[in-house]
Amino acid sequence: xxxxxxxxxxPGEFAEYGDYAVTAAEIVExxxxxxxxxxxxxxxxxxxxxxxxxxASGWHTACLLMRMNCEGFLNRxxxxxxxxxxxxxxxxxxxxxxxxxxxRTTLSARASRSRPTLGLVAFAxxxxxxxxxxxxxxxxxxxxxxxxxxxxx
Amino acid sequence: MIGLYYEDHEIGETHALxxxxxxxxxxVAxxxxxxxxxxxxxxxxxxxSxxxxxxASGWHTMSVCMRxxxxxxxxxxxxxxxxxEPAPPAGLGAGARxxxxxxxxxxxxxxxxxVxxxxxxxxxxxxxxxxxxxxTGVNQEARQALSCSLEALTPRRGA
Numbered sequence: 001x002x003x004x005x006x007x008x009x010x011p012g013e014f015a016e017y018g019d020y021a022v023t024a025a026e027i028v029e030x031x032x033x034x035x036x037x038x039x040x041x042x043x044x045x046x047x048x049x050x051x052x053x054x055x056a057s058g059w060h061t062a063c064l065l066m067r068m069n070c071e072g073f074l075n076r077x078x079x080x081x082x083x084x085x086x087x088x089x090x091x092x093x094x095x096x097x098x099x100x101x102x103x104r105t106t107l108s109a110r111a112s113r114s115r116p117t118l119g120l121v122a123f124a125x126x127x128x129x130x131x132x133x134x135x136x137x138x139x140x141x142x143x144x145x146x147x148x149x150x151x152x153x
Numbered sequence: 154m155i156g157l158y159y160e161d162h163e164i165g166e167t168h169a170l171x172x173x174x175x176x177x178x179x180x181v182a183x184x185x186x187x188x189x190x191x192x193x194x195x196x197x198x199x200x201x202s203x204x205x206x207x208x209a210s211g212w213h214t215m216s217v218c219m220r221x222x223x224x225x226x227x228x229x230x231x232x233x234x235x236x237x238e239p240a241p242p243a244g245l246g247a248g249a250r251x252x253x254x255x256x257x258x259x260x261x262x263x264x265x266x267x268v269x270x271x272x273x274x275x276x277x278x279x280x281x282x283x284x285x286x287x288x289t290g291v292n293q294e295a296r297q298a299l300s301c302s303l304e305a306l307t308p309r310r311g312a
Binding site for chain 1: 220
C-alpha cells in the first residue's frame with residue numbers, strides 16, 4: 001500500500017483509532033523511569049494524595065498518544081517527525097484499566113517554502129477514555145513528504 | 154533552592170537540573186515502547202530522514218527532563234524536611250505548551266537541563282498559585298536541543 005503523503009491530509013477531516021488498555025504495571029514502570037511522584041508510583045501512597053489512587057503521568061499519556069499515532073497512521077506514512085508541540089492539556093486522570101483511543105482533526109496543511117520536498121500538517125488530537133471523556137488534548141504539527149517531489153518509495 | 158511554595162518563587166530564577174547521556178540502547182528502547190518511527194530505531198532510516206541520523210524521540214528527551222525536574226524538587230523537599238519544615242503537597246502539572254525540538258539528539262549526546270521561572274499568577278483558589286516554568290535542554294556543543302513551557306499549580310504558604 002502506498003504510504004500517506006502531505007497531499008493526503010485535508011484540513012477539517014476527522015479520524016478515530018486506537019484501543020489501548022492501560023495497566024498499573026506500565027504506569028509504575030513509566031513513573032520509575034521518568035516521573036517518580038507518589039501518585040504515579042504506588043497505589044497505596046496515591047490514596048492519600050489529590051489523585052485518590054494510582055494515576056498515569058501526563059507525559060506517559062502523551063507517549064501513549066504518540067504510540068497510538070504511530071500504529072494508527074504515522075507508520076504507514078512518510079512522516080519525518082515534528083518540530084514540537086504547541087499545546088498539551090491534561091484534563092482528566094488516566095487510571096489502571098482505562099481504555100484509550102484517539103480522535104484526530106486535521107487543522108491545516110502547508111507546503112514548506114524552504115524545503116520543497118516537505119509539507120507541514122497541523123493536527124489536534126483528543127485522547128478519550130472508555131467513558132468518552134477527553135483525558136488529554138494536544139496540538140502539534142508533523143512533516144510529511146510531498147507526493148510530487150517524493151523520491152523515496 | 155527552587156522553593157516548594159508559590160511565594161518562594163521569583164521570576165527569572167534559574168536552576169540547573171543535571172545532565173543525561175543518551176545512549177543508542179536507551180534511544181532505541183524508548184522508541185520501541187512509545188515512538189516506533191524508523192528514524193528513532195535504525196541508523197540507515199535515520200540517515201535517509203529529515204533528521205539526518207538516528208535520533209531520539211522528542212518525547213524521550215522531554216520525559217528525561219521531567220525526571221530530572223522531579224529529582225530536583227525531591228532533593229529540595231528532603232532538604233526542607235531535614236530542617237524540620239513540613240513538606241507541602243506537590244505541585245500539579247496543568248499542561249505544557251511551546252514544546253520545541255530544536256536540534257536532533259543523537260547517540261552519545263549529553264543534554265544538560267535547566268529550569269527558569271517565567272511567570273507567577275494567582276488563581277481563584279487561595280491555596281494554589283500558578284507557576285510558569287521554562288525547561289531547556291542544551292547539548293555538549295552548547296546548542297539548544299529542546300525547550301518547553303510548563304504550568305504547575307503550586308501550594309501557597311499559610312493557605
